[in-house]
Amino acid sequence: MERRQTAGAGIALALLLVVGLVVVLTDDDSGDDAGACTGLAVSGWSADAATTDEFARYGDDAARTDDWTGGDGNHSVRLPDGRTLWLVSDPYLGRVQPPPNKQGQPHAWRDTSLGTPAWTRNAALVMSPDGRLERTLLGGAPGAPASLFPEPGAPVRQWRWPVHAVVEPRAPGSAEQVLRVLLWHRQEAQQPWIYGVPLATEVATLSLPDLRLEGITQVDDQSRVADPADRLVYGAAAVRRGDFTYVWGGTDGRTPEQAERSSRAHLARVPVGRLGDRSAWRYWDGERWSREAASSRPVLGDGGRKGVGSAFSVVRQGDTWVLFTMDAGGPGGSGLTTVASYWACRPEGPWHGPDKAFTAPLPEDAAGGSGATAYNPQAHPGVGSGDGLLLGYDVNWLDASADDVSANVHRNVALYRPRFVRLHLDTVK
Numbered sequence: 106m107e108r109r110q111t112a113g114a115g116i117a118l119a120l121l122l123v124v125g126l127v128v129v130l131t132d133d134d135s136g137d138d139a140g141a142c143t144g145l146a147v148s149g150w151s152a153d154a155a156t157t158d159e160f161a162r163y164g165d166d167a168a169r170t171d172d173w174t175g176g177d178g179n180h181s182v183r184l185p186d187g188r189t190l191w192l193v194s195d196p197y198l199g200r201v202q203p204p205p206n207k208q209g210q211p212h213a214w215r216d217t218s219l220g221t222p223a224w225t226r227n228a229a230l231v232m233s234p235d236g237r238l239e240r241t242l243l244g245g246a247p248g249a250p251a252s253l254f255p256e257p258g259a260p261v262r263q264w265r266w267p268v269h270a271v272v273e274p275r276a277p278g279s280a281e282q283v284l285r286v287l288l289w290h291r292q293e294a295q296q297p298w299i300y301g302v303p304l305a306t307e308v309a310t311l312s313l314p315d316l317r318l319e320g321i322t323q324v325d326d327q328s329r330v331a332d333p334a335d336r337l338v339y340g341a342a343a344v345r346r347g348d349f350t351y352v353w354g355g356t357d358g359r360t361p362e363q364a365e366r367s368s369r370a371h372l373a374r375v376p377v378g379r380l381g382d383r384s385a386w387r388y389w390d391g392e393r394w395s396r397e398a399a400s401s402r403p404v405l406g407d408g409g410r411k412g413v414g415s416a417f418s419v420v421r422q423g424d425t426w427v428l429f430t431m432d433a434g435g436p437g438g439s440g441l442t443t444v445a446s447y448w449a450c451r452p453e454g455p456w457h458g459p460d461k462a463f464t465a466p467l468p469e470d471a472a473g474g475s476g477a478t479a480y481n482p483q484a485h486p487g488v489g490s491g492d493g494l495l496l497g498y499d500v501n502w503l504d505a506s507a508d509d510v511s512a513n514v515h516r517n518v519a520l521y522r523p524r525f526v527r528l529h530l531d532t533v534k
Contacts, residue, residue, distance in 0.1 A: 142424035142450035144533035147462040153525040155236070156489055156497070160522055163230070163238035165213050167200045171250045172241040173230055174201050174215065174222075175514065175521040177499040181485045182270040185282060186314055187234030189488055192267035192286060198223040198241075198250060201518055210471035212517035222515070226252040226264040229316070236489060242316060254288055254309055254321065262293040265307065265321075268340035271350055272313070277378035284311040285380040287340030287352065288321065294333070299507075302333035303357055306340060308381040324383045325398050333357070337371055337401065342419035342428070344452070349374045351452045353428075355406075357415050368415045369406025370428070372453050373398075389453045405447065405456045416481040419452075420494065422530060426452055429462065429482045429496060444482045444498065448533065460533070463526065465498050468519035476513065477520050478503040485525075493527035500524055 164174045176196030181189050197215065199222045206214035215222045229242040245251030254265040270286040286309040291301040306325040311318055327336035339354030352375065355368035372389040379385035387394035391402040405428070406412040417430035425448050432443040444465055447458035465479035481499040488495050502513040502520050514521035 144457060145422055145425050145427055145446075145448050145530045146458075146460040146533045147446055147528050148531035149529040150463045150493075150526045152466060153489065153491060153495060153527045155491070156495065156525040157523070159236060159238060161213075161519070164518060164522060165201045165203075170199050171223075171243065171248075172198060173228060174199060175518050176228070177481060177501060177521070177523070178227070178266060178268070179481070179497055179499060179523040180267065180269050180483055181488055181497075182272065182284065183487050184284070184313065185272060189232040189485075190270070190284070190316070191230040191232060191238075192270060193228050193230060194226070194266045196225060196228045196241075197521070198225065198243075206516050208471075208516060210517065212471065212519065214518060215515040217511075217515050221511070223250065225250060226256060227254050227267050229253055229267070231316070232488075244318075253318065254286070257290070259292070263291065263304070264301070265290055267309075269343035269352075271343055271345050271380065273345065273350065273380060274378040277376060279378065282313050283319075284313055284316070285309070286311060287343060287380075289338045289340065290323070298333060300357070303336045303338045304328045306338050306354070310381055322381045322383070324381065324386055337398075339371070339373055341370075341413075341415070341417050344419055344421055344426075345377060346421060346452070348377055350377060350380055351419075352380075353404075353417070353419055355413060355415055355417075368413050369403035370413045370417065371401045372404045373401070374452075404452075404454045411456075411459065414480065416483075418482055418484045418496070420484040420486055422494070425450065427484075427530065428456065428458075429484060430459075431480055431482060432459070432461075442479070444479075444496075457533075462528065466524065466526075467500060468517070468522075468524070470517055470520065476503050477501070479524075491527050493529045495525060496528050497523045497525045 173196045176193040178194030180192045183189055201213050202216055204211045204213055206212050230238050231240050232238050242253050243250040244253050244255055257263045265288045268287045270284055272282055272284055275281045275283045288307040290305040290307050292304050294302045305323050305327055307321050307323050309321045330336045337354050339352045342353040344351050352373045354371050373386050375385050388398050388401040390400040413430040419428045428447040432445045442464055444462040445459035446462045447456040449456045467477045479498045483497050485495040502510045504510050
């Protein structure tokens with residue numbers, strides 16, 4: 106901590122006492138919530154056909170060839186004017202063909218006769234206040250779409266996946282608001298790292314209301330961590346509460362199964378208005394908020410039954426924090442079929458659970474022995490008009506062969522699109 110010399114021991118002592126008090130208040134307090142809260146778990150759920158069908162309607166619309174037809178990620182943020190922005194990863198673009206497909210199955214499909222359909226590493230979808238998807242935000246030039254958050258130039262292929270986003274002042278105290286988007290910067294790698302290896306956490310700034318990309322800054326560099334399995338990336342969840350934005354992160358698995366079973370959740374927090382300021386980030390070290398990213402300790406994950414997937418979601422419900430993840434595995438875990446939940450009174454825990462939330466419904470598929478799987482459960486508070494908490498999850502085809510995955514998600518586009526349910530939470534019995 107920088108100290109300035111002053112004339113007079115009394116003044117110096119007073120300043121040190123004030124500075125010490127500020128450090129205690131800003132770096133060492135354990136959270137914004139004190140006392141007990143009500144434990145919550147999922148007591149029931151129902152399919153939200155309206156939101157699922159809206160993504161299908163938009164994806165199947167053949168009026169344009171440069172918009173979203175399927176993808177994953179699907180993190181949402183409510184904008185000040187009532188619109189919702191959906192941040193998506195690895196979206197396919199182009200035109201979807203009506204059923205039946207070439208196999209005679211009753212599915213909308215993509216034509217691959219001219220090669221792999223166009224796709225980008227990331228994009229965003231704009232939804233109107235009344236819940237209608239209107240357009241896809243991309244980078245590049247007309248007729249040559251590219252990622253909204255561009256791929257960094259490097260000898261080895263690199264890309265960015267957008268995760269959570271928050272609306273905050275451009276700077277503390279500013280009346281102007283911007284959108285901060287957390288990004289996972291990744292690099293292509295050899296097997297078994299089929300999703301690449303994480304390099305860093307970044308923050309992009311988009312202007313409001315026009316959603317123009319202003320710039321990208323790095324807030325945590327993990328590239329020097331020798332083992333990619335030990336690298337932390339932040340942004341799996343982000344919740345603004347009081348004077349801070351709390352940002353959860355975790356580690357990755359090498360394979361789809363490991364990615365949903367092996368991660369430990371970590372926590373950082375940043376003063377509102379400074380999410381893109383690397384110096385403002387503080388990391389929970391098990392006792393207090395530390396300036397050192399390397400001192401971060403897990404808030405959830407014991408290597409056994411308790412833990413999270415690399416993609417999870419956290420929301421604030423009344424006085425309670427609720428976390429949703431795919432079942433963390435371990436003895437008796439059900440992996441990529443079941444969504445589980447935890448609850449806590451503070452963002453850093455202790456977290457209680459897991460409680461089974463629901464088994465994610467998958468799209469009907471005419472192919473026998475379907476390899477469809479669910480992952481990346483994401484809560485979307487404030488989206489839609491139905492009762493309960495809207496929660497979405499991604500669907501994909503799980504297979505060791507990339508060619509088989511591609512063939513299946515193109516013959517049936519529903520196999521690579523989000524689906525939604527409404528959750529009802531009740532007091533833990």
